[in-house]
Amino acid sequence: xxxxxxxxxxxxxxxxxxxxxxxxxxxxxxxxxxxxxxxxxxxxxxxxxxxxxxxxxxxxxxxxxxxxxxxxxxxxxxxxxxxxxxxxxxxxxxxxxxxxxxxxxxxxxxxxxxxxxxxxxxxxxxxxxxxxxxxxxxxxxxxxxxxxxxxxxxxxxxxxxxxxxxxxxxxxxxxxxxxxxxxxxxxxxxxxxxxxxxxxxxxxxxxxxxxxxxxxxxxxxxxxxxxxxxxxxxxxxxxxxxxxxxxxxxxxxxxxxxxxxxxxxxxxxxxxxxxxxxxxxxxxxxxxxxxxxxxxxxxxxxxxxxxxxxxxxxxxxxxxxxxxxxxxxxxxxxxxxxxxxxxxxxxxxxxxxxxxxxxxxxxxxxxxxxxxxxxxxxxxxxxxxxxxxxxxxxxxxxxxxxxxxxxxxxxxxxxxxxxxxxxxxxxxxxxxxxxxxxxxxxxxxxxxxxxxxxxxxxxxxxxxxxxxxxxxxxxxxxxxxxxxxxxxxxxxxxxxxxxxxxxxxx
Amino acid sequence: xxxxxxxxxxxxxxxxxxxxxxxxxxxxxxxxxxxxxxxxxxxxxxxxxxxxxxxxxxxxxxxxxxxxxxxxxxxxxxxxxxxxxxxxxxxxxxxxxxxxxxxxxxxxxxxxxxxxxxxxxxxxxxxxxxxxxxxxxxxxxxxxxxxxxxxxxxxxxxxxxxxxxxxxxxxxxxxxxxxxxxxxxxxxxxxxxxxxxxxxxxxxxxxxxxxxxxxxxxxxxxxxxxxxxxxxxxxxxxxxxxxxxxxxxxxxxxxxxxxxxxxxxxxxxxxxxxxxxxxxxxxxxxxxxxxxxxxxxxxxxxxxxxxxxxxxxxx
Numbered sequence: 001x002x003x004x005x006x007x008x009x010x011x012x013x014x015x016x017x018x019x020x021x022x023x024x025x026x027x028x029x030x031x032x033x034x035x036x037x038x039x040x041x042x043x044x045x046x047x048x049x050x051x052x053x054x055x056x057x058x059x060x061x062x063x064x065x066x067x068x069x070x071x072x073x074x075x076x077x078x079x080x081x082x083x084x085x086x087x088x089x090x091x092x093x094x095x096x097x098x099x100x101x102x103x104x105x106x107x108x109x110x111x112x113x114x115x116x117x118x119x120x121x122x123x124x125x126x127x128x129x130x131x132x133x134x135x136x137x138x139x140x141x142x143x144x145x146x147x148x149x150x151x152x153x154x155x156x157x158x159x160x161x162x163x164x165x166x167x168x169x170x171x172x173x174x175x176x177x178x179x180x181x182x183x184x185x186x187x188x189x190x191x192x193x194x195x196x197x198x199x200x201x202x203x204x205x206x207x208x209x210x211x212x213x214x215x216x217x218x219x220x221x222x223x224x225x226x227x228x229x230x231x232x233x234x235x236x237x238x239x240x241x242x243x244x245x246x247x248x249x250x251x252x253x254x255x256x257x258x259x260x261x262x263x264x265x266x267x268x269x270x271x272x273x274x275x276x277x278x279x280x281x282x283x284x285x286x287x288x289x290x291x292x293x294x295x296x297x298x299x300x301x302x303x304x305x306x307x308x309x310x311x312x313x314x315x316x317x318x319x320x321x322x323x324x325x326x327x328x329x330x331x332x333x334x335x336x337x338x339x340x341x342x343x344x345x346x347x348x349x350x351x352x353x354x355x356x357x358x359x360x361x362x363x364x365x366x367x368x369x370x371x372x373x374x375x376x377x378x379x380x381x382x383x384x385x386x387x388x389x390x391x392x393x394x395x396x397x398x399x400x401x402x403x404x405x406x407x408x409x410x411x412x413x414x415x416x417x418x419x420x421x422x423x424x425x426x427x428x429x430x431x432x433x434x435x436x437x438x439x440x441x442x443x444x445x446x447x448x449x450x451x452x453x454x455x456x457x458x459x460x461x462x463x464x465x466x467x468x469x470x471x472x473x474x475x476x477x478x479x480x481x482x483x484x485x486x487x488x489x490x491x492x493x494x495x496x497x498x499x500x501x502x503x504x505x506x
Numbered sequence: 507x508x509x510x511x512x513x514x515x516x517x518x519x520x521x522x523x524x525x526x527x528x529x530x531x532x533x534x535x536x537x538x539x540x541x542x543x544x545x546x547x548x549x550x551x552x553x554x555x556x557x558x559x560x561x562x563x564x565x566x567x568x569x570x571x572x573x574x575x576x577x578x579x580x581x582x583x584x585x586x587x588x589x590x591x592x593x594x595x596x597x598x599x600x601x602x603x604x605x606x607x608x609x610x611x612x613x614x615x616x617x618x619x620x621x622x623x624x625x626x627x628x629x630x631x632x633x634x635x636x637x638x639x640x641x642x643x644x645x646x647x648x649x650x651x652x653x654x655x656x657x658x659x660x661x662x663x664x665x666x667x668x669x670x671x672x673x674x675x676x677x678x679x680x681x682x683x684x685x686x687x688x689x690x691x692x693x694x695x696x697x698x699x700x701x702x703x704x705x706x707x708x709x710x711x712x713x714x715x716x717x718x719x720x721x722x723x724x725x726x727x728x729x730x731x732x733x734x735x736x737x738x739x740x741x742x743x744x745x746x747x748x749x750x751x752x753x754x755x756x757x758x759x760x761x762x763x764x765x766x767x768x769x770x771x772x773x774x775x776x777x778x779x780x781x782x783x784x785x786x787x788x789x790x791x792x793x794x795x796x797x798x799x800x801x802x803x804x805x806x807x808x809x810x811x812x813x814x815x816x817x818x819x820x821x
Contacts, residue, residue: 054545054589054782060558061589062547137554138546190591206590206597207778208770231673231768234777237656238672238768245663245671396539396783404543404555428552 043226045487045506048239048251049499052207052232057189058176062138064276064416064496067176069210069230071498074116075195077178078107078126078158079170083491083500085274085327088170092121092180092196093158102165102449109156113219115182116200123152128183130160136177140417143172146446166446167454168419175418175497198223198502208232212501224489224505243268243482249506250483252490252499257314263482274327275479276496277416278320279312279368281376281472286432288409289359289385294352296469299410300338302345302379309475312371316480320473322466323421327493330455334466345383357385360409362402364394369412372474376412403430418496421458424465433470512808519804526796531572534785534792540564541588541783562588575789584790589782594790597775602794604674605764605771609756611687612694616756617749619699624706629733631711640707646700651759655693655766662689672768690767694759698752705748709741716740743810750806754799 053065072080078093090096093107113121127150133141146166151159162169172178185194193201198220199212210230214223231248233239236256242248244262253275254260263270283290283299290296305319318326321335349357359380363373370391377387392398402408425442427434441461448454479494489503542558543550550558559565563574578585584594623639630636649657663671669689675682713719714737722732761773768774772791779787 052778055587055591057591061545062550137558138550142551205770206587206592207774208768233672233768234765234774238766241659241664241671242673242768245659245667245669247663247670247672393539393781395781396537396544399543399547400539 043224043506044228045225045250045501045504046229046231046248047499048231048233048242048248048254050233050236050239050253050255053204053210055190055206056193056201056204058139058179059136059186059189060138067139067179067497068499069212070193070195070201071176071179072197072500072502073199073212073228073498074193074197074201075176075179075181076197077174077180078109079174079178081171081174081495081497083273083493083495085493085495086329088174096170098170102167102447103162105160105162105169106153107158107160109158110219111156113196114217115185115194115196116215116217117182117185117194118217119182119184119194121180121196122155123150123158125180125183126150126158126160127152129180130178132186133177139176141177143175143422144169144177164446167448167451168422168446171419199225199228202227221502223502225501228501228504243484250481250487250490252481253494254480254482255313255477257316257480260314260316260480260482267485269483269485269487271479271481271483271490271492272316273479273481273492273494274318274325275416275477275494276325276327276418277414278323278325278420278476279372279412279414279474280323281372281474282408282411282413282431283469283471284406284409284432285468285470286406289354289357290409292352292354293469294348295354295357297338298345298348298352298383299380300345300469300472301341301348302383303376303472303474304340304379305472305474306340308372308375311375312368313475313477317475317477319475322462323424323471323473324459324462325476327495328419328421328458329451330458330462332459332462334463337466338469342379342382349384359385359387360390361387362390362392362398362408362411364398364402364411364413365391366394366414368414369394372412406430406432416496421462421465424461424470431470433465433468435464435468438464511811515804515807519800522800523797526800527576527793528572530789530792530796531575532568534788535568535571537783537785539783541785544783545589575786579790579793585786587779587784587787589779589784589787594787597787598772598790598794601770601772601775601791604769605757605760605773607677607687608690608694608764608769608771609753609760611691612698612756612760613749613753615691615695616699616702616752619696620702620706620745623699623703625710625733625738627703627707628710628714629730631707639703643700643703643707646697647704649697650762651693651697652762652766654696655690655763658689658693659766674767674769674771686769690763690769693766694756694763698756698759702745702748702752706741706745709744710737713737713741739813742813746806746810746813750802753802757795757798 051063051065053069054061056066056070058066076092078091079096080089080091082089092113093109095108097106107126109123115121130147130150133144133147146162146164146169148161148163151161153159180196181189182194185192196219198215198218200215201210202213203211209232212228212230214226233242236254236259239251240256240259243251260270281299281303283296285291285296309315309317309319321333321337324331361373361377363369373389377389380387392401402411422442423429423431424433425439438461441457441464445454445457448457481490487506489505491500541562542555542564546554546558563571582595584598587594587597623643627636627639659671662669670686673686675686677683718736719732722736723729727735760771761776764771764773765777772795776788776791779791
């Protein structure tokens with residue numbers, strides 16, 4: 001009995017040691033081969049990304065992660081937004097015509113296009129998709145609510161008829177809202193993605209990895225990549241370690257701004273462009289201290305945005321002054337209105353006549369928001385506010401308490417949705433903002449007969465919103481894409497719609 | 507006698523299981539935030555929210571939701587994830603495989619370290635060598651496993667580039683599997699090994715001073731021989747109890763290590779489901795973890811009785 005137990009222990013130990021030896025032996029071999037694969041990977045690429053899609057169904061699930069992976073790669077829309085964020089190009093529609101009254105969009109579709117499962121794409125597919133937008137629960141189908149119905153005139157001609165003119169329509173048709181889904185597959189969209197695009201999803205492990213494979217029956221120019229592996233990382237340190245150790249070949253939209261320097265050498269290329277989005281300090285104009293406009297304006301003067309940009313994202317971005325980012329077609333630099341001026345901020349606080357200057361600042365548990373909160377708190381303390389900082393777990397708690405219940409005086413949020421300035425026209429949105437002039441500017445923009453008129457009405461709205469100061473718009477981040485040397489073709493700018501892999505070469 | 511004890515232990519196991527399932531369910535239901543609004547995001551309409559809540563069953567009373575969940579889970583049906591739309595049982599089973607491989611490998615590493623260092627530290631307790639080993643294990647205890655993980659990644663993946671920094675490969679590719687397993691298993695195992703080596707050391711020291719050891723030596727056995735023949739076995743019971751507890755804490759440690767290495771095990775699955783308020787998935791994962799911990803405890807209790815006949819009657 002005694003010997004028996006001793007034997008067991010020594011056996012266990014030797015098995016353990018043997019395992020360890022085998023493990024370290026094997027490890028050396030694979031490690032060496034994986035570091036070589038980077039240079040020879042001319043038809044495959046492994047890309048590190050940070051927010052992972054919870055599923056593949058953008059009709060039911062919000063957020064940028066699903067369209068980022070699937071739009072233009074797997075799903076295609078009638079029209080496509082150029083990487084400058086302004087030009088609209090043909091995709092599934094070869095050409096289009098807008099009627100003079102702005103009510104009818106006639107799309108001339110490509111013929112012979114098939115979904116990756118062999119189902120045909122034609123004008124009835126367009127009708128099916130654009131007429132069921134009212135069943136979407138996420139991703140703001142209201143952006144295309146102007147669409148009344150679609151007439152499938154022939155296989156290759158679809159007339160999209162609007163209830164009222166809306167100059168935004170073409171833009172939203174380039175986005176995920178315009179994605180053409182196989183009508184036979186709409187019930188499987190959580191776990192399957194069947195589109196007309198140059199890639200198909202060959203495997204998706206929720207939260208960790210999506211494998212894209214070239215669609216060999218694609219109607220258009222075949223992409224250079226045979227496969228693309230999208231690997232999802234929960235934080236930027238993991239993704240940069242993965243790139244440094246050769247686990248991946250590129251990181252798209254890298255947000256580890258303090259870690260960029262380690263890639264500044266001959267082995268990597270760092271691409272810098274504009275990302276979508278607006279990091280903002282939202283002030284609740286409907287209750288609490290910020291129902292007083294003077295106090296909101298005081299914040300505008302008190303907060304030093306250059307300092308925030310430098311501290312929070314290491315300077316990799318553009319300071320904003322209004323709800324408009326450089327890639328918006330109506331962009332204008334409006335920074336002369338509220339220049340950083342602590343004395344002026346104090347003066348406005350005095351003029352407001354408000355005695356109790358307590359602010360409930362609810363901050364989502366995200367690193368950027370926490371850094372911003374510390375700086376803002378110091379600056380508001382200096383002009384006489386008493387700031388109560390509360391951290392709220394993001395997304396769940398923040399979404400419920402701050403966004404859904406609108407129970408906040410101030411919050412910091414990074415909004416990544418493209419052109420979400422129109423939410424200032426929605427009084428029910430958590431921004432709690434309502435101004436008749438802004439609403440009529442937005443309405444005028446929709447009815448505009450030309451892009452110039454459209455852009456000028458949008459700018460009017462933006463200027464008015466800035467005057468009212470329902471938020472302090474802090475910065476727009478850069479799009480940082482880091483690749484191993486020799487990988488090219490990622491879009492310079494993120495236009496908020498897709499990570500377009502069609503031009504990427506390994 | 508033995509048989510009745512086993513039955514008793516299993517009965518306790520079942521009662522604990524039911525109680526913990528109720529506690530888990532209630533605690534998770536009390537969390538702020540719901541899956542519907544988390545999933546629909548910042549632009550959801552009120553009508554869409556109501557519809558989604560109904561679809562997910564979030565508008566049902568609590569006891570009904572518990573009953574539905576508990577009866578389903580007993581039949582192996584964990585439901586469909588509210589967020590990802592995948593079958594939870596498959597998801598959890600895949601995660602469980604990964605986590606078990608990771609934890610068991612880490613445990614083997616930990617035991618080798620614990621016995622190696624613990625016995626040496628006890629054997630050489632009055633010498634400089636023993637002191638050095640004690641200091642080393644103290645350092646090991648002080649380092650949290652995620653930090654150990656990060657250090658290992660920087661040395662072996664980023665600097666030496668001989669092991670991958672992140673990810674997991676299934677065992678059907680043995681080379682890839684081993685290379686992806688080694689760093690996370692070591693970051694879990696090193697720390698636990700350091701912790702357990704202290705227990706091994708003190709258990710050994712206690713045994714060395716016992717009468718039967720003196721008897722063994724007086725019969726002519728060498729010091730090492732006496733340790734081998736009598737010492738280790740007698741020290742084994744308390745050490746195994748500690749190992750059982752450490753196994754449970756390794757499961758918790760795996761949550762963090764899986765995150766550092768971006769491994770899709772139960773731990774990282776748990777974190778992302780909590781973030782998304784995917785309650786059916788969180789509940790299933792937590793229950794699986796609870797079952798694992800209870801099973802480990804059960805096994806330790808039963809094994810202790812096998813190793814040490816004195817315990818059989820006592821329990």
